[in-house]
Amino acid sequence: RKEVEQDPGPFNVPEGATVAFNCTYSNSASQSFFWYRQDCRKEPKLLMSVYSSGNEDGRFTAQLNRASQYISLLIRDSKLSDSATYLCVVNPGDSNYQLIWGAGTKLIIKP
């Protein structure tokens, strides 16, 4: 089992719709979690950090379910500019100081 797994998509979603995708992680001791977005041929940029049960930032809500070992990202009222690849990132909390990156979920918002 991969350490961090994401549905690669693509998710094709009409503008204005709500979309959600999950990310599962294998290490139950993982301490912190992040969602990054990466536009085509660009660098990853932090979207949200998820440190406890979850948090919300405008149209974006991230939730953490420790019991089932997944985090989710919900995007409401999706915009064309939300089209990107969303990368799930997990800090396993060990002494290796490494973040574990998922391969990303591609989201395409259609007009």
Next chain:
Amino acid sequence: DTAVSQTPKYLVTQMGNDKSIKCEQNLGHDTMYWYKQDSKKFLKIMFSYNNKELIINETVPNRFSPKSPDKAHLNLHINSLELGDSAVYFCASSQALPGLAGDTQYFGPGTRLTVL
């Protein structure tokens, strides 16, 4: 002002050559990283430096050698380039190590390396 910058942005070279990629951050961060993103889009950590000290050294060929002359710079030198080295190389920095407050990583624009 660019927070994390890399040069060059594109690098096309022949197999067997030696090349360097430079990275600079003006955020005052203590930790810098090199990542490789291959055609399947996986981001893999290669190296990390904290206060100029190497703290992550993943299993990469020893043809890859990082150098951190100071906290604001982390360069990557690659010897004897191979076809499989073709990828996008991202530099990143963070104030703190992963798991500590201030560990958000900020990425440079990437260097697209093509080995012919």
